[in-house]
Amino acid sequence: MPNQRSLVIGISLVPAAAIVGLLLIPLWISVRVESDAGVSFGLRAYYALFSDPFSYRTLFNTTVFSAVAVLTALFFGVPSAWIVERTNLPHKGLSFTLMTVGLLIPGFLSAMGWVFLLHPRIGLVNVALSSVLSAEWARINIASPVGMGFVQGLGLAPLAFIMVAATFRSTNPELEEAAAAHGIGFIRSLIRVTLPLIFPGILAAGIYILTIGLAAFEVPAVIGLSNRVFTFSTYLYTQVHPQEGAPRYDLAAAFGVFTMAVAGLLSWAYFRVLRQGHRYAVVTGRSYRPRQVGLTRGGVWLAWGFLGFYFVLGQLLPLLTLLWSSFLRYFQLPSAAAFANLSLVNYRGLPWPHLLDGLWNTAVLMISVSTLVLLVSLAISWIVVRSKARGRFLLDAVAFLPHAVPGIIFALSAAYVALFLLRDFVPIYGTVFLIMAVYILERTSFGTRMLNNALAQIHPELEEAGQVMGISLLRRMATILIPLLLPALVNGWLWIALLTYRELTIASLLVTPANVTLPMVIWGLWQTGSFARAAAAATMGLIFMTPFIFCYWFFGRRLAPGGWQA
Amino acid sequence: MGRTAALVFLVWSVMLWCWETPHAAESAQSPLSKLVQAAKTEKELTLLGGGGTWGDADAQKALENGFNRKYGLAVRIKFVPGPAMPDLARRIADEFKAGQKSASDLFLGSESHFVEMTRSDALPRFPWRETFPHIPAAMVEMDGRLLREATRYIGISYNEQLLAEKDLPRRLDDLLNPKWKGKIASTPYAASFDRLASVIGLEKTRDFLKRFTQNVAGLIRCGEEERLASGEFVLLALNCGNYEAERGRRQGMPIGARVLSDVPIVGYWYVSVPKHSAHPNLATLFGGFLLTQEGQKIRYESVGATAHLIEGTPANKQYKELQAQGIQLKDFTSEYVIKNGKTLGQLRDEFQKILQQR
Numbered sequence: 001m002p003n004q005r006s007l008v009i010g011i012s013l014v015p016a017a018a019i020v021g022l023l024l025i026p027l028w029i030s031v032r033v034e035s036d037a038g039v040s041f042g043l044r045a046y047y048a049l050f051s052d053p054f055s056y057r058t059l060f061n062t063t064v065f066s067a068v069a070v071l072t073a074l075f076f077g078v079p080s081a082w083i084v085e086r087t088n089l090p091h092k093g094l095s096f097t098l099m100t101v102g103l104l105i106p107g108f109l110s111a112m113g114w115v116f117l118l119h120p121r122i123g124l125v126n127v128a129l130s131s132v133l134s135a136e137w138a139r140i141n142i143a144s145p146v147g148m149g150f151v152q153g154l155g156l157a158p159l160a161f162i163m164v165a166a167t168f169r170s171t172n173p174e175l176e177e178a179a180a181a182h183g184i185g186f187i188r189s190l191i192r193v194t195l196p197l198i199f200p201g202i203l204a205a206g207i208y209i210l211t212i213g214l215a216a217f218e219v220p221a222v223i224g225l226s227n228r229v230f231t232f233s234t235y236l237y238t239q240v241h242p243q244e245g246a247p248r249y250d251l252a253a254a255f256g257v258f259t260m261a262v263a264g265l266l267s268w269a270y271f272r273v274l275r276q277g278h279r280y281a282v283v284t285g286r287s288y289r290p291r292q293v294g295l296t297r298g299g300v301w302l303a304w305g306f307l308g309f310y311f312v313l314g315q316l317l318p319l320l321t322l323l324w325s326s327f328l329r330y331f332q333l334p335s336a337a338a339f340a341n342l343s344l345v346n347y348r349g350l351p352w353p354h355l356l357d358g359l360w361n362t363a364v365l366m367i368s369v370s371t372l373v374l375l376v377s378l379a380i381s382w383i384v385v386r387s388k389a390r391g392r393f394l395l396d397a398v399a400f401l402p403h404a405v406p407g408i409i410f411a412l413s414a415a416y417v418a419l420f421l422l423r424d425f426v427p428i429y430g431t432v433f434l435i436m437a438v439y440i441l442e443r444t445s446f447g448t449r450m451l452n453n454a455l456a457q458i459h460p461e462l463e464e465a466g467q468v469m470g471i472s473l474l475r476r477m478a479t480i481l482i483p484l485l486l487p488a489l490v491n492g493w494l495w496i497a498l499l500t501y502r503e504l505t506i507a508s509l510l511v512t513p514a515n516v517t518l519p520m521v522i523w524g525l526w527q528t529g530s531f532a533r534a535a536a537a538a539t540m541g542l543i544f545m546t547p548f549i550f551c552y553w554f555f556g557r558r559l560a561p562g563g564w565q566a
Numbered sequence: 567m568g569r570t571a572a573l574v575f576l577v578w579s580v581m582l583w584c585w586e587t588p589h590a591a592e593s594a595q596s597p598l599s600k601l602v603q604a605a606k607t608e609k610e611l612t613l614l615g616g617g618g619t620w621g622d623a624d625a626q627k628a629l630e631n632g633f634n635r636k637y638g639l640a641v642r643i644k645f646v647p648g649p650a651m652p653d654l655a656r657r658i659a660d661e662f663k664a665g666q667k668s669a670s671d672l673f674l675g676s677e678s679h680f681v682e683m684t685r686s687d688a689l690p691r692f693p694w695r696e697t698f699p700h701i702p703a704a705m706v707e708m709d710g711r712l713l714r715e716a717t718r719y720i721g722i723s724y725n726e727q728l729l730a731e732k733d734l735p736r737r738l739d740d741l742l743n744p745k746w747k748g749k750i751a752s753t754p755y756a757a758s759f760d761r762l763a764s765v766i767g768l769e770k771t772r773d774f775l776k777r778f779t780q781n782v783a784g785l786i787r788c789g790e791e792e793r794l795a796s797g798e799f800v801l802l803a804l805n806c807g808n809y810e811a812e813r814g815r816r817q818g819m820p821i822g823a824r825v826l827s828d829v830p831i832v833g834y835w836y837v838s839v840p841k842h843s844a845h846p847n848l849a850t851l852f853g854g855f856l857l858t859q860e861g862q863k864i865r866y867e868s869v870g871a872t873a874h875l876i877e878g879t880p881a882n883k884q885y886k887e888l889q890a891q892g893i894q895l896k897d898f899t900s901e902y903v904i905k906n907g908k909t910l911g912q913l914r915d916e917f918q919k920i921l922q923q924r
Contacts, residue, residue: 054919115798121749122797143784225754226784226793228922238754238918247656329818330795341818349622351647419664429666508653512669513612513646524647528618529789 004473009389011379016398019441023260023401025413030253045250049258055235062231064145065152065220066213072153073209076310077160078202083303084161085168086194087293090300098311100158100498101319107155107218107502108526112535113321114151115223116331118142124333143227152219154314156212160205162495166454166488167201186293204453207266208403208446214259215406217505232259233406240408249412256409260401268397319542326535346536351521355537358518359544361432365517366497366548369439373496374489376440377447382477384448385455386463396448403445407505414438415509430512438506443496450495454488455481494551501545518544597697598854602637604847611641611848614648614670618789618813618869625868632864633855641848646670650787655679658840662688668840671849676806677834677900680712681907684900690841698854702875705857707900712836715856716871717881718807719888719895720758720831723791726820728800737828738766738774741803746781751799754785756917758804760910761831761898768913775920778803785921795819804829809881812870825888830895835871 031041049055080099084092117124118140126139141147175197179189195202217233225234236255239248295303325331326346332338377399383389384396402410414437418429428434462484466476482489504519511520518541526534613620620626630643648654648670655675658668659682673683683689689711694701705714722735735741741750756775763771786793788806791814793799805811811823837856839849855861862879866872872879888895903910 054922116796119798226751226786226798228782228785230922330792332796349624351623351645353644354646415660419660419666423664423666429664430669508649513614513644516646521647524649528615528647528650529787529792530618531790531792533622 008379008382008473011376012383012395015376015441015444016380016395018437019398019402019444022410022413022417022441023405025416026253026256026260026405026409028253029249030257032250045248045254049251049254054230058230058232058235061145061224061229062214062233065149065216065231066210068146068149069152069156069213069216070206070209072150073156073160074202074206076154076157076314077205078164080157080161080307080310081165081168082194083307085165087295087299087303089295089303095304095307098307098315099161101315108222108523110155110318110322111151111219111222112325112331112531113318114142116321116325116333117317118147122333127333143223143229145224145229145231148219148223148229148231149213151223152213152216153209154310155219156209157310157314159212159495160209162491163205163208163450163453164198164201166450166491167198167457169487200456201453204449207269208449211262211266211403214262217406217408233408236406236408240412252409252412256405260405264397264401266400322535322538325532326539328532330532346533347540349533350537350540354516355518355521355540358516358521359541361435361515362501362518364432365436365439366500368436369443369500370493370496372436372440373443373447374451374492376444377451377492378477378482378485378489380444380448381451381455382481385452386460396452399448400445402442403449407442407503408509410442411438411506411509414506418510430514432515435507435510435515435517438510439500439503442503442506443499446496446499447492450488450492451485454485458484497548501541501548597693601697601847601851601854602639605637605641605851606639608845608848609641610644611845611852612644612646612669612671613852614646614654615651615674618810619651619674620645621865621868622817625864628864628868629861632860633852636855636858636860637851643852651675651679656682658842659683659686659688662686662840662842666842667844668842671843671845672837672839672853674715674835674837676718677836677898677903678910680708680836680838680900681904683838683840684708684711684904688840688842689838692839692850694854697850698857701854701857705873705875707836708904712838712900713853713857714834714873714875715837715853716809716835716865717874717885718809718833718835718871719825719881719884720761720804720806720829720833721808721823721825722801722803723794723805723808723811723814723821723823724801725794725797725799726822728797729822734824735801735803735826736824738762738826740826742774742777742781744781746801748781748783749799750781750801750803751784751786751793752778752782752803752921753788753806754918754921755787756914756921757788757806758829758831758833759917760913761833762804762829763913765831765896766828772916772920775917779921779923782921791819791821794821804831807833807871808884809869809871812866812880813868816867816870825893827891827893830888830893832895832897834873834899836900 030045031043033040033042033044080095083089084095084099089095116122118126120126120139120141120143123140123142129139142151175193176189179193184192215233216231217237220229220231220234221237223229224231225237230238232255236252239251239255324334327342327344328338329341329343329345332341380395380399384392389395414434415429418434423429428437458481462480463476466480471479502519504517504523507517507520508523511517522534522537522541525531525537620629626643626645630641633643634640649657651674654670655673658670658673661668662683663686673679680689689708691710694706694710694713695703701713706712707714722741724734735743759771759775766774783799786799786802788802788810791810794802795814805823808823808825811821814821837853839846839853843849856865857873857876859876859878862872862876866880872881874881874885876882885895
């Protein structure tokens, strides 16, 4: 028994130690001052960062952008999750696919799509509006912190959906049934019973999305950077990627340390909720059948209308824009001339051997990273939620940190370690294993958030019963915990695989010709100004991913208890 | 006597043959031949860079075929869509410091991208002119560490469909006209404005930028001609070289470019083979090939960039045209940038901040 417990602790401590090690590197870089006189240590980078008024404007933009992103994501994600998990809506499998298919579109291409839909001068919607209303105010400007936050939020709504759906799926029906028995109406029950029950799930999703917003890069880079609306990530980008001269790693690192501090505060807020997790424990050994709300015919139409609205706005429009631009030499609004220019030239000009190499490496990463992240996350979450180990909340905070630290900082540290510290012992620079290791550490934050939440909702009495019967820890995990966690694990696995498929910020610093990933091929094309060809590559990526999406839909609806009988 | 003479002649001939043969063989083995022989032992060349660096798939095929044809090789050139030039330059320098092989066998970038590699001593000297006699002496810089590959005339790029010839700016101050407000773009890294300061003076450049930024609608990177073609912006000032318009036109985009009469700035693309290149001989041979007439022709047809010091190239013709217009072009070489790195860096930081203000 003690050995099994040590194994679980070991599985959780190794990645935690690696995370701490990697995150100490930016701290070290931020206080390291290099000059002609040599190397010294000081707070010059922090002074430069916080004495610049531009930093505060950037901070304001980032705050507005992140807040709007959270609100937008929850606005679409929470009702969608409720509809899919807690109602008897027909064809739920389809709705699940509709909510998540947009994840396969890289964020920067969606953002490009939105630029061309709502650009003040050439945006399709604005051109239409200006033909009806000549007033300047009638134009919608996407190039603002609010506009960017809205686009980012649309992209993050599936994440809110997935995270909150897991909570809805486990909601105890007894409380709602008791409310109904006492004559409390549906709306009042929803507000007074259901929403408080799932509050930790919503809060967890909100915190998670907020931290994504703080570090989000693609949407601010495509929409904001070119319109001089800076968030911290694009400010950081300009410091780390100067066209000329040396990069300001010290400023970037100081920024990384600042976001780590913010992440610490967010973690603290999250843990306060988690500490009271027992109040929300809704899956017990006595009953576990989520109640389904019967929808009227009008309700079905309303539900499908809401899901369809999100699908069109958040997924279809960017997807169509992506497809449209992939057939053009450069982006043009639909017109007779544009239709005459449609061709397959972008597809013909793709670097096919490289694209296929990238596809293979990405597939390997998706499978291995998802599996290993869940293994590590289960060990950490079990210690955090189930054990009474001292420092368990510190362990959870450490697991959460990579999520909040900008990926570019994390990748810089990893590249530094692989190049200069590990080269003689573990020569993994330039291999797919380096990317795999960093992805695992980075994604552990997601895995632990999801499993913390799921574990908090499974009452420990089931495991305690197993323990009384003398069943060993690993066997209890395998026979009691994992079957109960299966929906969350399947969701988590598929979701981590999707995040791995999309990831490029980290890969951009770790990829070499020998370990290129599919998003990096697309990113390489976009970064060098080949937008149309990048759109063609992304479309091919979507086609390659179709079988995966099918699996997502197929397994998801079968493994989830009580849900998605499409 | 006759027999003796015949014997002496025979001995003399044998001696002469013995003496001449190795020398004749040696002269046949020119530096270029030796390089080709060495290159034949390396089967593959890896080149990182974006579409703007190595062109599209057709251009890459043309480069591979032209290179193999020129030197009787059968090598595969693996063109890998890579990061932007500054990022790649930094990576190559880091890989050198870490004792790793370079991700790219050869690096192509502007004069500023070699600063870190030079500082790290990652670039070897190479006798380019001994090996490739067709290369003009002025194209070899930094004791053979760098080779000029193409000439960049700095100016403005614009959408030809949205701007008529008569409306185009001709001088720097024309960009301050309020008619451009909200329509034009500049670069986030204030490209070439640091060079401009040494042409028109620091105060004048600073004053210009403070007024210019009022008209700027956004910041885009060089190479993003698609954003001009789509009409998102009508004009980019200053660009990274007029060749970008040529490249855009070849891809069917309505992009034009021109040099402003009071911005006579000339920059260059350079190639260099890092010390830690995995295939140094092939990479060196390829660098020399880019400056042959065949190489320059392929480069012009793919990315629009050629070297003005090579007679007959489009860049050479443009150089003569600009001189005929009375524009006294000023060179900004890698040696200038490396020597003035600190000052230029401070100017860039200041100018970038001005351009970031709305």
